Amino acid sequence: MKKKQVLLLLAFIALFTKVSAQHYEVETQSFVYKQVDTVKLAMEVYRPSLQGNAKLPAIVFFFGGGWVSGTIKHFELQARYLASRGMVAFCVDYRVKSRHNTSPFECVKDANSAMRYIRENANELGVDKNKIVAAGGSAGGHLAACTATIETVNESSDNMAVSPAPNALVLFNPVVDTGKRGYGQKKLKGREFEISPVHHIKKGVPPTLIMHGKDDTTVPYENVVRFKNIMKQFGNKCKLVGYKNQVHGFFNFNKNPKYFKKTLRKTELFLEKLGYLSGSSWLNSYYKSLLRKE
Numbered sequence: 001m002k003k004k005q006v007l008l009l010l011a012f013i014a015l016f017t018k019v020s021a022q023h024y025e026v027e028t029q030s031f032v033y034k035q036v037d038t039v040k041l042a043m044e045v046y047r048p049s050l051q052g053n054a055k056l057p058a059i060v061f062f063f064g065g066g067w068v069s070g071t072i073k074h075f076e077l078q079a080r081y082l083a084s085r086g087m088v089a090f091c092v093d094y095r096v097k098s099r100h101n102t103s104p105f106e107c108v109k110d111a112n113s114a115m116r117y118i119r120e121n122a123n124e125l126g127v128d129k130n131k132i133v134a135a136g137g138s139a140g141g142h143l144a145a146c147t148a149t150i151e152t153v154n155e156s157s158d159n160m161a162v163s164p165a166p167n168a169l170v171l172f173n174p175v176v177d178t179g180k181r182g183y184g185q186k187k188l189k190g191r192e193f194e195i196s197p198v199h200h201i202k203k204g205v206p207p208t209l210i211m212h213g214k215d216d217t218t219v220p221y222e223n224v225v226r227f228k229n230i231m232k233q234f235g236n237k238c239k240l241v242g243y244k245n246q247v248h249g250f251f252n253f254n255k256n257p258k259y260f261k262k263t264l265r266k267t268e269l270f271l272e273k274l275g276y277l278s279g280s281s282w283l284n285s286y287y288k289s290l291l292r293k294e
Contacts, residue, residue, distance in 0.1 A: 023084040023282045024048035033092075033117040034110065034155075039100060041110060043117075044072055044091045046083035047126065057131035057276035058088040058118060059170070062111055064138030064249070067104040067187065068097040074137065077253055078264055081286050085268070086278035088127050090118060094143070104139075104178070104187060108195050109155045111143035115164035131276055134166035135267075137251065138219065141174025142184075145197035148205050153195060168274055169208040170267050172251045175219050176227040183219050198223065201230045207237040209270040211263045213246030241266055253290065261287045 027049050034041045048056070059082055063074035072093045079089035094110035095102040115134060122129035134144035146153070147164045154160065178184040178196040185192045193199050208231065212224045224240055231238035243250060246259060253260040264283060271277045 023279055023286075024050065024086065026080050026083045034113045036095070036155075039095065041093050041095070041114075042072070043093070043114065044076075044079075045125070046076075046079045046089040046091075048083055048086050048088075051088075051126055054126065055122065055128040056086060056088050056126055057133070057271075057274075058090065058125075058127040059133040059135055059271075059276075060090045060092060060115060060118060060144075060166070062092055062094065062114075062134070062136035062140035062143040064136065064140045064172075065096060067102075067107045067139045067142075067184070069099075070096060070140070074140070074252075075135070077260070077290065078135075078267070081264060081283070082267075082271070082277070084282070084286070085271075087271070087276060088125065090114070104142075104184065104195060105153055105191075107139070107143055108146045108150060108153045111147050112150075112153070112164040113155050113158055115147050115166065116158055116162045119164070120159060120162045130167060131274075132166050133168045133170055133271070133276065135170035135172075136174065137172035138248065139175055139184075141171040142176065142178070142195075142197065144169055144171060145174055145176055146195055148208075149197045149200040149202070150195050166206055168206045168271075168276075170270065171208065171210045171224075172263060173212045173216055173219055173248055174210065174224070177223045181220070182223050198227045198230060201227070201234055201236070203234045203236065205231060205234070205236045207270075207274065208239070209266065210238065210240045211251060211266055212240070212242055213248060213250045214242045214244050215246060216248045216250075218248035239270065257287070257291065257294075 061075035063070040083089045092114045136144040177198045228238045228240040251263040
């Protein structure tokens with residue numbers, strides 16, 4: 001009888017360990033990564049608990065808003081989930097026109113500054129500096145793509161010895177063309193090709209996942225098809241997932257929970273293939289918990 005009880009206890013412990021190992025609790029913090037005059041720009045960090053001294057893969061999210069507005073909380077739900085799967089996730093604030101009267105060029109400078117800050121301080125942040133993903137949606141996707149393609153738009157105070165280039169890209173209906181065929185030409189006043197990712201693709205742009213609505217009238221789907229084709233021409237890896245009948249911003253939880261889940265699942269699979277996630281997926285449970293909070 002005692003032997004049977006011991007075996008049952010061991011089986012329960014094994015089951016509990018397996019379940020609890022599927023995801024980590026998430027700890028959060030916020031700090032300033034850059035100051036321009038009196039403007040302080042912050043990052044919100046989501047990290048797995050019990051990280052210790054481990055150096056983990058990281059993902060850096062840039063919010064959308066047409067370089068005009070937006071909130072650092074835009075990708076909080078994605079960040080929390082990926083942190084629970086063993087990544088350090090950052091949500092980055094940057095200057096926008098409505099708050100700072102800036103142009104898209106300052107946005108690109110801030111994105112590069114953020115990536116440099118994380119890589120330069122990787123040890124203190126618990127990050128593997130060779131496994132940093134840049135991610136974002138719409139204008140934020142543009143900034144993420146710029147960190148991989150635009151080398152000439154930098155803050156003068158940045159440490160130029162540190163590369164801002166990510167090791168992978170995850171892009172949600174991104175602006176990849178700021179020319180006439182894309183989005184943002186009028187905001188760039190004759191300088192539209194200087195920060196247009198599709199016009200600066202070269203060999204060595206990192207593995208990229210793009211998720212885009214096929215009925216997007218803000219950022220035409222044709223733009224990302226062209227981006228993917230040029231990436232392939234240079235021998236770079238680029239996976240494009242198109243979603244029928246979906247418009248701009250379709251991936252946001254508050255707009256379409258079902259497609260929030262679908263795009264987060266694609267993100268998860270992409271990062272698993274790169275070896276950047278640990279444990280097992282618990283996305284179904286996470287998604288249900290979010291629905292209950294609505």
